[in-house]
Amino acid sequence: MYLTPEEEAIFNGERGATYQKAIEILAALGDIYGADRLIPIKSAQIAGVSYKTIGEAGLEWISDLKGKVAVPSILNPAGMDRECWKEMGVSQDFADKQQKIIRAYEALGVRTECTCTPYSIFDNLAGLGDHVAWSESSAISYANSVIGARTNREGGPSALSAALIGKTPNYGFHLDENRKPDILIRVDAALHNSDYGALGYIVGEMVGDKVPFFKLKSAPSKDELKSLGAAMAASGAVALYHVSGITPEAGKYDPPEEKIMIEQGQIKEVYSSGEPDLIAFGCPHSSVEELVGLARLLDGKKVKKDVWICTSRAIKKKHPELVKQIERSGAKVFCDTCMVVSPASERFNCMMVNSGKAHKYVPNLCGVKSIMATTEECVKAAVRD
Structure with missing residues (x-):
């Protein structure tokens, strides 16, 4: 893969070890997939945030990086609500490690909104035809398909590397013939x-x-x-x-x-039925319209089971009355996280979801039985004695 003189200098370590490692990762990917060059990106969305998924090794790796991202970059959901982690049942030790991970990304200039739906709160991250480097599976799909931007299925390290360099290898869905x-x-x-x-x-x-x-x-x-x-x-x-x-x-x-x-x-x-002990919404994170729909279904009702509704903190802050309306039912609106990447989910035996994504991931990543139902049936199960 061709590197410009400036890129060669980075590859040779002239900007320091962090940038050198980043461009080494990008060059290796480019060689593997037959890219001709690196191309500029408009934004990056970075997975590998929850301490549950990256552990000590990931925390150590991120903490050792020194530099600043070159393009607007935003984090994927973490393993807990950064403010209400105790309410979720997250331990102090996990919370401390999770905050260290988020601070390490923040030191690199990454925005720490911690959402899988960055397009719902920022309208300048990706547009039709823009090249980006996004790494959360649902965000990738939305960017490519609904927005018409161009990204491959980046891993957390490759998305972060692209963010630091401001470029990504030109292969896969960046090319017309593969779309x-x-x-x-x-x-x-x-x-x-x-x-x-x-x-x-x-x-x-x-x-x-x-x-x-x-x-x-x-x-x-x-x-x-x-x-x-x-x-x-x-x-x-x-x-x-x-x-x-x-x-x-x-x-x-x-x-x-x-x-x-x-x-x-x-x-x-x-779809199936059953008796869950947790009903969870927001995988991907709930939009304002989805919160409005849930508020309407929960209006005048009291939940009899644990109910989590996950959304971005930006949306929760912008619509406090809507959140209050939902939480009057006893349901909890959590931010920064979701039922899939939080260890708090693991204490439940059976989870009901209205999301095909969560239905696939919950058994494998949380070790919890999953039931998929319509949004209306999920609410009925939540208020049933």
Whole structure:
């Protein structure tokens, strides 16, 4: 892979060890995937934040880095609510380690909003055609598919390296030829809300890392597209999808010849019933519109089980009355984290979610049984004696 004279100087250590290691990581990725050069990025979104997932080794590595990011960069969810961690049941030791990780990223100039939906609070991180380096699976999918920006499935170290250098290798979804759809998904069902997460759960398992092209009966909202992409990224490895007439690049392509038909019965099979001891929403983080919907469903009710609603701190701060309305029911609105990356989830036996992404990850990452249900059924389970 070609490096400019300036990049060669960084590679040779002229800006110090942190930048040298960063460009070594990027150059190695470029060589592996056949990139011709490094290209400038507009922003980075960095995973590898929860102490639960990176542990002592990750904390030590991040703490040793010295430098500043070159582009706007934002963190993924951490392992706890930074203010209400005691309410979640997080230990003092974990909280101390988690705060050290966040401070280490902050010292590098990374914004510490700790959200998997940075596009919901910043409108300048990515636009149509922009190259970015994002590393959280649902954020990658949203950036590529709904915004029409361009990013590969970055790991935490490669996204941080790209943030420090301000560039990423030119391969994969940064190239036009790799963004064309591979398989047509026709959906013979009327979908609503959490049905899109159930659809994504099914399709991800079917297509792996292919690029799906959807023909849908109705137009999904941005929150529904968020749920669809998040589930496909979790149950498969889908980083880009197109929806006919909806997503910004879909009009460039003809529907692929290979096709799959999804029917209403298949959607219903993803859902199940049971008696959870935790009902959790916000994977990916809840938008304002989703919080409004939950407030309406919980209005005048009292929850009889633990209910967590995860969102970004920026949204919680901007809408305090909405949060109060929700929490009058006894539900808790947590920020900076989610049920998947927090160790606090592990004390429960059975979790009910309305998210295809959470439904896939909770059993594997938390060791907790998962039940997926519609948003309405989740609320009914929460208030049931």
